[in-house]
Amino acid sequence: MKPGITIRAQTVEEAVRLALEHLGLTREEVEVRVLEEPGAGPAGNEEALVQVTPREAAAPPEExxxxxxxxxEVLSELLRRMGLQAHVSVGEYAVEAGEARPILDVTTTNERDSGLLIGRRGETLxxxxxxxxxxxxxKLHRWPGLLVDVEHYRRRRDASLRDLARRMAERxxxxGQPITxxxxxxxxxxxIHLTLRDNPQVVTQxxxxxxNRKVVIYPAGWELPTSSS
Structure with a gap:
């Protein structure tokens, strides 16, 4: 019997699709449990977390x-198989106050390899x-929520996003007009949501x-569309 899988993606449907591809099963052959809905509140988690388990198998215990x-270990092996000379270390990164997540920091020996791992606007990363x-x-039968950074690109990008959020909020x-x-x-x-969460003069959605999913910053009191979460 195949074990189940817990997976995170932008939508519930996308997470289920990825899980089915991984398991090699159809929708009728699995049980789907939504652990987290995407976009729960303006500063909520933007991704869905689902557990997909074959109907004939119980969910495996967490390792x-x-x-x-x-x-x-996983990332080091991936980089080795890619033929890249890189060092990986583990640390913690505060996405917000009170929320520290494990982060895998990659240091490469040259800019070419760094650029290869980061990609256009961080897409490869x-x-x-x-x-x-x-x-x-x-391996662990639970979603680890790991962050991966290459030569501090993600940290610089996060700082740039926070600065962008504040500047756009000021505008x-x-x-008195929203900005997309x-x-x-x-x-x-x-x-973006977390940076502006405590600003009483704006609302994000x-x-x-x-x-093509994006953030819109509205003035406080603006009538928000009801079709988006």
């Missing part, structure tokens, strides 16, 4: 093990992070579908 250390989480999930307050930001992956949209 003991530190996600950071397992992630380090985000895919690498998802792959590492998926492989660690296979919204000054003009460029499409971003779920993690980056959450940075995600809109759009899949790769």
């Amino acid at each position: 003991a093990g530190d996600p950071g250390q397992v992630g380090l 985000n895919r690498l992070q998802f792959l590492v989480n998926l492989l660690v999930n296979r 919204v307050i000054r003009t 930001l460029e499409p971003m992956p779920a993690y980056e949209r959450r940075i 995600s809109t759009g579908e899949e790769d």
Whole structure:
């Protein structure tokens, strides 16, 4: 019997699709349990977390093990197979006050390899992070929530996003008109939401579908669309 899988993606449907591809099963052959809905509140988690289990198999028990250390081993092996000379270390990164997540820091020997791992606007880095989480999930039977950074790119990007959020909020307050930001992956949209969560003069909301999903910053009191979460 195949074990189940717990997986995170932008929508419940996308998470289920990825899980079915991984398990090699159809929707009728599995039980789906939604552990977290996406977009629960303006600063909520932007991604869905689902558990997909074959109907004939019980969900496997969680394995003991530190996600950071397992992630380090997984990522180091991936980089070795890619033929890249890189060092991986484990640390903690505060996404927000009170929420520290394990982060895998990658240091490369040259800019070419760094650029290869980061990709255009961090797209390759985000895919690498998802792959590492998926492989660690296979080993531990739980979603580890690992972050992956290459030469501090993610930290610089996070700082840039926080600065962008504050500047755009100031413009919204000054003009009284909403501003729509460029499409971003779920993690980056959450940075925007968290940065402005305690600003009483603006409200943030995600809109759009899949790769075109973006954050809109509204003046406080603006009538928000009801079709987006």
